[in-house]
Amino acid sequence: MITARHLGKSYGPTAVLEDISFELAAGESLAVLGPNGAGKTTLLRILATLCRPSAGQLMVGGVDALKQPDLARATIGVVAHASYVYEDLSALENLRFWTVLAGGDASPARLRGALAQVELDAVAHDRVRTFSAGMKRRLGLARVVLGRARLLLLDEPFTGLDQRGRKWLHEFLLAFKSAGGAVVVTTHSFPTGVGIADRVAILGGGRLLVDRSCADLGWEDIRRLYDSLTEGYGVTG
Amino acid sequence: MTAYARRAWIVLWKDLLAERRSKENVNALLFFSILLLLLFEFALGPDRERLRAAMPGLLWLGFILAGLLGLGRSFMIERANDCWEGLRLAPGDKSAIYLGKLAGNIVLMTAVELVLIALFGFFYEVDLGPVAGPLAVVLVLGTIGLAAVGTLFAAMTAQVRARELLFPVLLLPVQVPLLLATVSLTQAVLSGQPLFESRHWLQLLAVADLVYVVIGLLTFEFILDA
Numbered sequence: 001m002i003t004a005r006h007l008g009k010s011y012g013p014t015a016v017l018e019d020i021s022f023e024l025a026a027g028e029s030l031a032v033l034g035p036n037g038a039g040k041t042t043l044l045r046i047l048a049t050l051c052r053p054s055a056g057q058l059m060v061g062g063v064d065a066l067k068q069p070d071l072a073r074a075t076i077g078v079v080a081h082a083s084y085v086y087e088d089l090s091a092l093e094n095l096r097f098w099t100v101l102a103g104g105d106a107s108p109a110r111l112r113g114a115l116a117q118v119e120l121d122a123v124a125h126d127r128v129r130t131f132s133a134g135m136k137r138r139l140g141l142a143r144v145v146l147g148r149a150r151l152l153l154l155d156e157p158f159t160g161l162d163q164r165g166r167k168w169l170h171e172f173l174l175a176f177k178s179a180g181g182a183v184v185v186t187t188h189s190f191p192t193g194v195g196i197a198d199r200v201a202i203l204g205g206g207r208l209l210v211d212r213s214c215a216d217l218g219w220e221d222i223r224r225l226y227d228s229l230t231e232g233y234g235v236t237g
Numbered sequence: 238m239t240a241y242a243r244r245a246w247i248v249l250w251k252d253l254l255a256e257r258r259s260k261e262n263v264n265a266l267l268f269f270s271i272l273l274l275l276l277f278e279f280a281l282g283p284d285r286e287r288l289r290a291a292m293p294g295l296l297w298l299g300f301i302l303a304g305l306l307g308l309g310r311s312f313m314i315e316r317a318n319d320c321w322e323g324l325r326l327a328p329g330d331k332s333a334i335y336l337g338k339l340a341g342n343i344v345l346m347t348a349v350e351l352v353l354i355a356l357f358g359f360f361y362e363v364d365l366g367p368v369a370g371p372l373a374v375v376l377v378l379g380t381i382g383l384a385a386v387g388t389l390f391a392a393m394t395a396q397v398r399a400r401e402l403l404f405p406v407l408l409l410p411v412q413v414p415l416l417l418a419t420v421s422l423t424q425a426v427l428s429g430q431p432l433f434e435s436r437h438w439l440q441l442l443a444v445a446d447l448v449y450v451v452i453g454l455l456t457f458e459f460i461l462d463a
Contacts, residue, residue, distance in 0.1 A: 048326065049326075050322060050325060050326070069462075070328060070329075073326050073327075073328050074328040076326065078322075078326055080319060080322065081319075082318045082319030082322070083318050083319075084318060084319060084320050084322065084323035085318050085320070086251065086255055086314065086317075086318070086320060087317060087318070088254070088255040088258040088259045089251065089254060089255060093251075093254065096247070097247055097250075097251045098323065098327070100243055100244065100247040101244055101247055101248070101324075101327045101329075101334075102327055102328060102329075103240050103243075103244070103328065103329055127258070136318070
């Protein structure tokens, strides 16, 4: 699903990412860990085609994402820090907007079903302005549920979610993987964020320090590895 | 409806719905228009003949100043919660988004212009009833041009820190041909001349509209992705 080769990103003389290479197959998930400023969000934005790398090559879903970003975007679903919601529209209206814009089926039953999945059906007609941060995050996830993405890119997706929301998201991501979807999650949350991952990648100082299968590692192993590798790369989150 | 038209329509629907609920732009623009009207009257004095003679220029100056406020804010809604990024990630032809935004701005500008015209007619004692038809033609063509280039520059400056300064600096020079044509045509209409006698201005206006809309459609994707 993703083939990244020697990706780099610099802002002037400052290198944010250097020589990042990895592959992610369909049905596989990758948790990207790293201290603040390690380049996790930048990497996710490059994978989402929202930010152009200064160096390297990127294939997403068999498409050269740097040459044909619009084609690649058809397979990508993003849940970023911001929720992409309009405050003066209701939850249902927001979903209708994004679904029609993506060329999807915006029938009321389908939109209602997505809201029910994220447990927002009771407030379907309420304006998003009245929602908490966690509810907006859930609405952002409902937008992804309605999309036709085969690759999900999630930036700290568990932030702002309560226990039920976390459990739902965990189950949703496992089901998405089982259906052949690929997932990249950036997170600070041990073990919640890493729980759905088949592989763990640790970033430090803009470099990929390790990319290991979770099958070989327990949570404590990952934590120890993270602590030892990121020591000296700034403040850990 | 084609997928392209549905996408343009949903952008228009979203903008109008959000505006109807927040009334952020409409309220500010109407208040601004009334203030303009009073300022023009203070600046030119109580002489009705003088005001009537200056009316075509004042009218379009009022539309453009209101446009600077209204159009300049048209992409602010996309900045909140990073909706701009969501638009970038939406697959498909991005020019549909421009078309939807343009249509929303035309609706908003037309509403403000109608109120402004009614106020001008009332305060400057000009009976606009007999010239409503030709005036509507000039209004529609002028508004399309103003909104087409305004929507494009609003998108271009939306992510820039000095956007309040940059937007008028970009917009006003490009409005010169439109201003020349619309003021001349409005003058002709108000003095009772048939519109076809000023067809060279009408042609200029139509061509400028076409050029601005086509440029907007062709370049919006690059602006959104910049």
